Amino acid sequence: xxxxxxxxxxxxxxxxxxxxxxxxxxxxxxxxxxxxxxxxxxxxxxxxxxxxxxxxxxxxxxxxxxxxxxxxxxxxxxxxxxxxxxxxxxxxxxxxxxxxxxxxxxxxxxxxxxxxxxxxxxxxxxxxxxxxxxxxxxxxxxxxxxxxxxxxxxxxxxxxxxxxxxxxxxxxxxxxxxxxxxxxxxxxxxxxxxxxxxxxxxxxxxxxxxxxxxxxxxxxx
Amino acid sequence: xxxxxxxxxxxxxxxxxxxxxxxxxxxxxxxxxxxxxxxxxxxxxxxxxxxxxxxxxxxxxxxxxxxxxxxxxxxxxxxxxxxxxxxxxxxxxxxxxxxxxxxxxxxxxxxxxxxxxxxxxxxxxxxxxxxxxxxxxxxxxxxxxxxxxxxxxxxxxxxxxxxxxxxxxxxxxxxxxxxxxxxxxxxxxxxxxxxxxxxxxxxxxxxxxxxxxxxxxxxxx
DNA sequence: TGATAATTTAACCGGTTGGTAAACATTACA
DNA sequence: TGTAATGTTTACCAACCGGTTAAATTATCA
Numbered sequence: 116x117x118x119x120x121x122x123x124x125x126x127x128x129x130x131x132x133x134x135x136x137x138x139x140x141x142x143x144x145x146x147x148x149x150x151x152x153x154x155x156x157x158x159x160x161x162x163x164x165x166x167x168x169x170x171x172x173x174x175x176x177x178x179x180x181x182x183x184x185x186x187x188x189x190x191x192x193x194x195x196x197x198x199x200x201x202x203x204x205x206x207x208x209x210x211x212x213x214x215x216x217x218x219x220x221x222x223x224x225x226x227x228x229x230x231x232x233x234x235x236x237x238x239x240x241x242x243x244x245x246x247x248x249x250x251x252x253x254x255x256x257x258x259x260x261x262x263x264x265x266x267x268x269x270x271x272x273x274x275x276x277x278x279x280x281x282x283x284x285x286x287x288x289x290x291x292x293x294x295x296x297x298x299x300x301x302x303x304x305x306x307x308x309x310x311x312x313x314x315x316x317x318x319x320x321x322x323x324x325x326x327x328x329x330x331x332x333x334x335x336x
Numbered sequence: 337x338x339x340x341x342x343x344x345x346x347x348x349x350x351x352x353x354x355x356x357x358x359x360x361x362x363x364x365x366x367x368x369x370x371x372x373x374x375x376x377x378x379x380x381x382x383x384x385x386x387x388x389x390x391x392x393x394x395x396x397x398x399x400x401x402x403x404x405x406x407x408x409x410x411x412x413x414x415x416x417x418x419x420x421x422x423x424x425x426x427x428x429x430x431x432x433x434x435x436x437x438x439x440x441x442x443x444x445x446x447x448x449x450x451x452x453x454x455x456x457x458x459x460x461x462x463x464x465x466x467x468x469x470x471x472x473x474x475x476x477x478x479x480x481x482x483x484x485x486x487x488x489x490x491x492x493x494x495x496x497x498x499x500x501x502x503x504x505x506x507x508x509x510x511x512x513x514x515x516x517x518x519x520x521x522x523x524x525x526x527x528x529x530x531x532x533x534x535x536x537x538x539x540x541x542x543x544x545x546x547x548x549x550x551x552x553x554x555x556x557x
Numbered sequence: 558t559g560a561t562a563a564t565t566t567a568a569c570c571g572g573t574t575g576g577t578a579a580a581c582a583t584t585a586c587a
Numbered sequence: 588t589g590t591a592a593t594g595t596t597t598a599c600c601a602a603c604c605g606g607t608t609a610a611a612t613t614a615t616c617a
Contacts, residue, residue, distance in 0.1 A: 124563060130614085131563090148457060153373035155604065169565055171606065231456055231512075235449060236369060238514045245518035253519050270543065275520060276536035283508035284501045290452075291504075293459045297466035298474050299496060315497035322491065323544030345593065351584085355594090376574065390595055392576065558617100565612065574603075583594065 119175040135173050138163050139187060142180045147225035150232040151181055151240065178240070185233075185241055188226050189248075195219065196252055196278075201259040205268045206321055209281075213316050216285035221309045227289035253278055269324045277324070284316055340396040356394050359384050360408060363401045368446035371453040372402055372461065399461070406454075406462055409447050410469075416440065417473055417499075422480040426489045427542055430502075434537050437506035442530045448510035474499055490545045498545070505537055 121131050141163035145154045156177050160167045174180040195215040200208055220227055233241050253275065260274035288295060288309065296304040342352050362384035366375045377398050381388045395401040416436040421429055441448055454462050474496065481495035509516060509530065517525040 121564085128563070128614090134564090150371050150374055150453075150457065153371055153457070156606085157604075166566060167605085168567085168607080172564070175606090177605070228456060231452075232371075234512050234515045235452055235456065236371065236374065238518075242514070242518070245515055249515075250519050250521065270539060272539055273532050273536045275524075276533050277540075279508055279512075279516060279519075279533070280505045280537065280540060283504040283512075287500055287504035291455050291500075293463070294455045294466055294470075295500060297459075297463070298471050298500075300471065303496075311494050312497050312500075315494045316501065318491060318493055319498075319501060319540065319544040321544075322546065323540040325543065342594085349585090349593070351594070377576085378574075387596065388575085389577080389597085393594070396576090398575070560617090561615085563612100563614070565610105567610085568608085570605105570607080572604085575601095577600080578598090579596100580598100581594100581596070583592100585590100585592080587588100587590090 117175070119171070119173055119179070121173045131173070134165070134169075135183075137165075138170055138173055138180065139184050142184050143188070143225050143229060146181060146184065147228040147232065150236060151177075152236075156180075181240060184229070185244070188229065189241075189244055192219075192226055192230065193249070193252060196256060199256050199259065201262070205260075205263040206324075209269075209320055209324065210317055213281055213285060213320060214313060216281060217288065217309060217313050217316065220285050220287075220289035221306075224289035224292060227286050231286065231290040267326055270326050272324065281320070284319075288312055338396070340392070340394055340400070342394045352394070355386070355390075356404075358386075359391055359394055359401065360405050363405050364409070364446050364450060367402060367405065368449040368453065371457060372398075373457075377401075402461060405450070406465070409450065410462075410465055413440075413447055413451065414470065414473060417477060420477050420480065422483070426481075426484040427545075430490075430541055430545065431538055434502055434506060434541060435534060437502060438509065438530060438534050438537065441506050441508075441510035442527075445510035445513060448507050452507065452511040488547055491547050493545065502541070505540075509533055 121135075124131070138159065141159045142154075144162050145159045149158070154177070156167050156170060159180065160170050163170065170180070174183065195212055198215070199212055230241070233239075234245075238245055257274035257278065260269075260277060263269050264271045264274070295308065299308060342356075345352070359380065362380045363375075365383050366380045370379070375398070377388050377391060380401065381391050384391065391401070395404065416433055419436070420433055451462070454460075455466075459466055478495035478499065481490075481498060484490050485492045485495070516529065520529060
């Protein structure tokens with residue numbers, strides 16, 4: 116009896132396709148802003164424009180909705196890191212990784228907050244994903260970065276903490292959006308903040324990872 | 337009737353002092369790991385080792401506990417930024433700000449997560465603090481940084497995004513601790529991770545903000 | 558069109574949660 | 588030590604929450 120009634124029909128219907136889509140979209144909205152425990156099925160139902168028992172016809176439990184949502188979103192969330200190319204130019208690769216992550220923070224802030232909420236509260240529902248697919252992928256890319264550092268193409272640095280720093284700085288603009296807006300003030304908090312952020316982060320990481328340390332040409336008075 | 341019974345006694349007693357301390361400590365633990373809505377008074381009561389109605393003798397509502405906690409913690413949370421000294425050496429100041437923030441992530445992860453939870457979910461209870469004291473402080477320090485950049489002491493960059501980057505990279509080790517541990521693996525996830533992080537972040541920011549861009553001495557083969 | 562499968566809703570249930578009332582216990586102090 | 592002020596507990600409540608049941612409604616297609 117582990118399946119919802121909708122999954123026990125003879126064939127998969129058009130309505131099932133559509134409604135599950137609507138529900139997961141609503142669930143993303145609600146889970147992202149309230150976290151798992153802070154979200155109620157009623158809230159999701161209201162956003163989805165359907166009744167609570169109707170949601171439960173498509174997903175047996177709140178947990179099942181969350182699980183389905185995570186599954187659907189996790190893969191695409193890791194795409195930017197996957198594209199990280201060992202053969203490419205290190206500086207170009209890192210720069211475009213930052214740009215892509217920042218674009219995702221801008222275009223998919225709810226997805227970012229969904230994971231942030233989950234991880235922040237101990238990742239009880241995605242621990243496996245963290246220690247499995249995520250770790251593997253990061254391990255793989257860390258090797259690439261380390262090779263670049265060894266070859267003198269970028270500064271010698273810990274590749275894991277480099278990746279953490281890129282995650283942190285980019286996702287910050289999605290996860291802590293309210294704070295960013297509050298600090299920048301109404302005038303500077305327009306969409307231009309993402310371009311400013313991109314410019315700054317590019318400077319920081321490209322300069323920061325350049326071999327040989329700072330130029331130190333002295334103050335340009 | 338806005339005050340809890342304990343605040344309506346004739347004098348403030350020793351027991352009030354002690355119990356409120358115990359409660360706020362427990363509230364920090366619970367709110368930091370579950371967020372406001374995900375936390376229950378019963379949970380806090382259990383951690384505090386007292387009964388729910390007893391908590392409500394000292395704090396009238398769950399919200400009041402949260403408010404008192406935020407008030408108590410916010411000030412010390414901003415201390416590192418306050419110490420940021422306009423007269424000091426720019427590189428030294430930034431470096432020690434990073435170090436202090438990282439120490440706080442290590443030593444006070446619950447405080448970090450308390451704010452992270454709050455901001456992540458739209459900061460409904462601390463919006464005023466963000467737009468008031470926090471913004472003022474950041475504005476003030478941003479001026480300092482901008483002056484340094486203008487004087488050619490550090491690279492020309494947006495001071496606000498620099499501050500965001502420092503917040504993001506350092507607090508990451510508190511807020512996303514589970515993920516950091518998962519990715520680093522059991523062997524590398526010991527306390528040494530903070531020293532590794534410090535080393536990396538120092539490289540990143542000191543190099544990244546150095547005037548004149550990278551040395552680019554070419555690959556050191 | 559009619560029968561069958563699929564979908565939706567109303568009514569409900571037990572457990573949890575934030576909070577209250579009032580009796581009871583303890584402490585401080587004259 | 589007695590007593591008034593302070594602190595704690597028991598019992599409780601209404602609202603909320605996740606989930607179920609069964610009946611009603613709608614879509615599908617022979």
